[in-house]
Amino acid sequence: DSGVTQTPKHLITATGQRVTLRCSPRSGDLSVYWYQQSLDQGLQFLIQYYNGEERAKGNILERFSAQQFPDLHSELNLSSLELGDSALYFCASSEGSSGSSYNEQFFGPGTRLTVL
Amino acid sequence: GQSLEQPSEVTAVEGAIVQINCTYQTSGFYGLSWYQQHDGGAPTFLSYNALDGLEETGRFSSFLSRSDSYGYLLLQELQMKDSASYFCAVRDDSGYALNFGKGTSLLVTP
Numbered sequence: 001d002s003g004v005t006q007t008p009k010h011l012i013t014a015t016g017q018r019v020t021l022r023c024s025p026r027s028g029d030l031s032v033y034w035y036q037q038s039l040d041q042g043l044q045f046l047i048q049y050y051n052g053e054e055r056a057k058g059n060i061l062e063r064f065s066a067q068q069f070p071d072l073h074s075e076l077n078l079s080s081l082e083l084g085d086s087a088l089y090f091c092a093s094s095e096g097s098s099g100s101s102y103n104e105q106f107f108g109p110g111t112r113l114t115v116l
Numbered sequence: 117g118q119s120l121e122q123p124s125e126v127t128a129v130e131g132a133i134v135q136i137n138c139t140y141q142t143s144g145f146y147g148l149s150w151y152q153q154h155d156g157g158a159p160t161f162l163s164y165n166a167l168d169g170l171e172e173t174g175r176f177s178s179f180l181s182r183s184d185s186y187g188y189l190l191l192q193e194l195q196m197k198d199s200a201s202y203f204c205a206v207r208d209d210s211g212y213a214l215n216f217g218k219g220t221s222l223l224v225t226p
Contacts, residue, residue: 042218045213045215056208096212099146107160110158
């Protein structure tokens, strides 16, 4: 158990819909990262927050957005869903203020999103 | 841009030693990390090399050669539970997030 929690574990929805994925980082971790994992694209970085502020952006679509709240939990919002958005979405956290902490991230169990 | 290359599949026998190689191209280098992921599970951090040389953690060791842009993960005394995917990763252009390789699927056979 990494100490990172994600809800829900599974989500099934239809094309065009909007969903929200939730993540609580490990106690004391200030950085939260979101990754998407699909069979053809592997593990892709989406976005990172540090202590409430967006710090880095990866291959995140404009239809996707995220935020980190004062209690440090984070939400990833996916809208106008398409079939190709079906994937495992992982949240990870790290202490986030020292160099090596960016290399050692702790991943949650993931949310499996299926778009029908 | 960045790229990481690792073999897609490796098969080894229980009790043996296996080496998973990773070559990378990146403009800024902040070290090489290795993660393990079992089917349907979360990636788990295994090791991190910032400097050249070998880092040992139990049955797992990781090596880095910055001049060759190359590293490897060495798994000794293989067990069936080591069957998993192994990813090498480097920090991306932002310096904060990780860019993962496509992963190496390791199958340990009896």
